[in-house]
Amino acid sequence: MRRNKSIVLLSAGHACVDVYQGAVAALVPFFVAERAYTYAAASGIVLAAGLLSSVAQPFFGALTDRHPVPWLLPASTILGGLGVALSGIGGSYPLTLLFMALSGIGVAAYHPESARVARVASKGSHSSIRWFSLGGNVGFSAAPLLVTAVIATGGLRLSPLLILPALAGSVLTLPVLRALDRTPSADGGKEAAQGRDDWASFVRLSPAVVCRSIVFVGMSTFVAFHAREQTDGGTAAGTAALFVLYLGGAVGTASAATWPTAGTGSRW
Template sequence: MFNIVKKMPKALWIVVLAHGVTDLSAGALLVALPFLKAKFALSYAEVSAIALMQNFTSSVSQPLFGYFSDRSPRPWLMPVGCLLSGVAMVASLLAPHYYLTLLFTAITGLGMAAFHPEAAKTANRLSGKAKGKGVSLFAVGGNGGFAIGSLLLATLLYSNVSTGVLFYILPYALLGIPLIQMTRNLPRPEVKQVGSLKTLRASINWPLLSLLGMVLSRSTVAAGISTFVPLYYVSYLHGSEMYASSLLTVYLATSALGTLFGGAMSDRFGSKRVMLYSILPISILLYLFPIVGDVGAFVVLSCASILLSATFTSSLVLAQKMMPNNVGMASGLTIGLSVGLGAMGVLALGKVADIWGMPVIFTILACLPVVGFVLTLFVEEPEEETVSLVVQVSK
């Protein structure tokens, strides 16, 4: 495991930390929603609109930021996007009116969207030939930030200090100077990659669309587990809230292991092979989940989390390979749009649960990895020599 993080440049670690700090706001939103509901006496629909606003703006606009990043490198988007997401999150909590909260929440999402494509592209470049390892570290940074964000904001909101929420800005301020210095000192690419509509159109093909379809199915499964596992135990089985929370914690914590594992295996065996061997077993695990018992549920969810995270890292690396002149767009499509649409799929699953009951959800979630496996069969992984040739020809 230690070989995964050896010899990675200092600049990459700064990008990883910046990813974690930026994604604090994604995790913090989970704690902010009950606070805002009580503050403004909101309905559940109005609370859902706040969550939808951040998810929508951060996911849909990421490919656009990625496109402009490919047209011309814009490393300044990393510090600006990171800081904007933190400041806007605090502003949404302090806003005196609900509609101002919606506005600042949208700005938070835009800040996150501005950061991710440029940062993912930078992580790809700084990783050298070990792109799987570098991108997996980048993803782990985001996972850590998401997990810490809810804990950080909960501590500040309920600290009995009236201005405690202002300390939420502290991580952004501490990282700001080294992040700005890093962006100024970034080495120029050895091969100039200029993305355009022409190179983007040339990249769009059935293998790429199949990959994005796999990412969509995988993202729906991941978001579905996070959403419905607690509801299944607490609302349907009337079980312990502590047990449901523990399950979710273990599920989220083991994702870091899968992210690192997927990156290392992608470098060694290829991204497509990792996805093929990772995604299909998830179907079996989710089929077993409702029937394995209390202890077995921890084992099943841990294994599913590792495999899901492995497919995420592999799909991001592969998308960047398949779009060598539009690496920012590739990152925006996989991290942003496809993942965001997967989260939207949870809304449809909720409607299914209302009509046919909660157990049906896990049957559907168990079928989606099969769809992802079939789509992965149509993915074609380019060789490194082919990627280099495409970049040179486009100059």
Template sequence: MTHVTDPAESTTTPAPAPGIWRRMRLWGVAHAVDDLYQGLVPAAVPYFVLDRHYSYVAASGLTLAATLGSSVPQPFVGVAVDRLALRWLAAAGVTLAGLGLGLSGLMPSYAAVWCLILLSGLGVAMFHPAAGKAARESAGDSAAAMSVFAAGGSVGFFLAPALATPALIAWGVGSTALFIPPAVLTAFALLRHQRRRPAPAPVGGPAGGQDRWRPFAVLTCVEVVRSVAFFGVNTFIELYWIRHLHASRLLAGAALTFFLAGGVGGTLLGGRLADRLGMVRTVQIGAALVLPMLGGLLLAPGSVVPLLFAVLTGVALNLPFAVLVKLGQDYLPTRPGTAAGVTLGLAVSVGGLLAPVLGLVADAHGPRGALAALCVVPPIALALGLMLPEPRR
């Protein structure tokens, strides 16, 4: 069912005060550094295979360690963040994420590498709920301000292979140690910022602070479905360019870059749209746009014209990303850390865990078949989006 908005309610959100942007930039940079370590795992795994002669099964085990560490604990960390005063947890999380990933390339045994990457994932899990709660407190009721925080994660994931690949080629897996300093510096900046500012009162959410679990469950399903599509395109877009469009590896890499860059832009644009049109409407618009953009990517002629649709697909898929984070916290106003842990962590990771199903489709029908199979996802996301109510003012 669709939600009929009360005429007395306004979907337009006032512009945030200038000081908010400074604080949100800090949280956006911190999110970028934290998610940099998530992106470094898939960038570094091939070099563990080359330098340490790991099998493909062992290599996939490292990816599994990162996913388990970052996804499973996040809802529990979110509960702890909501119940206890853990303002230091975001700084501790980004530090652990950096140390775990950075030291992994220096360890000789596979067991030690696996455990360190698991700990790095745990650091990511510690960061997201605490940072999501603190960022929301700083952003107030502005989805545009919250989109700065959300876009930071997309930027970090986007930059990871570009920063890591030259170092890994030049110095091997031991070069992971070069990525420890950003985590330490970021943690120092967060602790300094939080010492200077008193803990703000919670903002936003329904009147009376009543948690609404039913729409939050629907929202979580929307995020899982969106994540399946994002991970699917992220996994197979380069192979589609190489094996179906017969393009060069350089052009295939450009397609992935354009897709991820479009995701960053879509995250920021979604926040602006949500402040003007409403959060639920923005989620619905994003879901409605994915199918024509993905269809254009598959049907456009040549290997250059589809690059435009690679960008637009990234924009459409990420248009609701920051909105879903903020909307989840509005549905659970007394549990903003739990909401952030689910929307930023668990739901996103579940989408990644379902990616092997698309791998089976690709084995049978090629990468184009896997991307074509994703066309069933946007209508599901749109149908779920039509069930979401606007948060109460």
């Protein structure tokens, strides 16, 4: 399979998965409106998806560093979508947390292995990897529109329809995995580690990432409520505010993807 076609399919699959990262915050206003959850309960839903995903992802990263697991791409895509799709059925708060946590695990399982597959499929092209990253940002930013289109028309009982992007994303990855399976690399798909881990830089960078995530997740959780209260625009105002917030990330990634590259010294 041609490199460009592989990256297009993987980018589209990445978009389908990251829909479920953006869908969690987009669903929160509907949980509050339909089930009368408090803001604390609403933030717990976001915590269930985000915290478990963050804790689980290093495990999956360590696993795929040692043993390529390509089947994780379609399987984790389905799991990520299934958790969000089931979160709207029934009225049990613990069950809602459980479904959101399952979605978070699916998203966590997807990213390390998908990054490995994208590196192999791109044959080392930094620009291709940027476009793969952009796919995730597009799906993330589109999530509020998708959630509102489904839930605003029939309430949380229609949440099972949100499984559709996951089904599409899992199918999109299959041609790439089949192509890579027919043309395995000499090392079985694993990449040899270059140099040593720079733990000092990692420790310095981690607090900045943590602080950025706290601000972004906090804004994602409550910006829709703020927009609705300030504008009296209802669900549409909240959705628009969340979409603009997420779209900014996609635009930033798209800008980075157009930066010039020079050999292996490409800038991120």
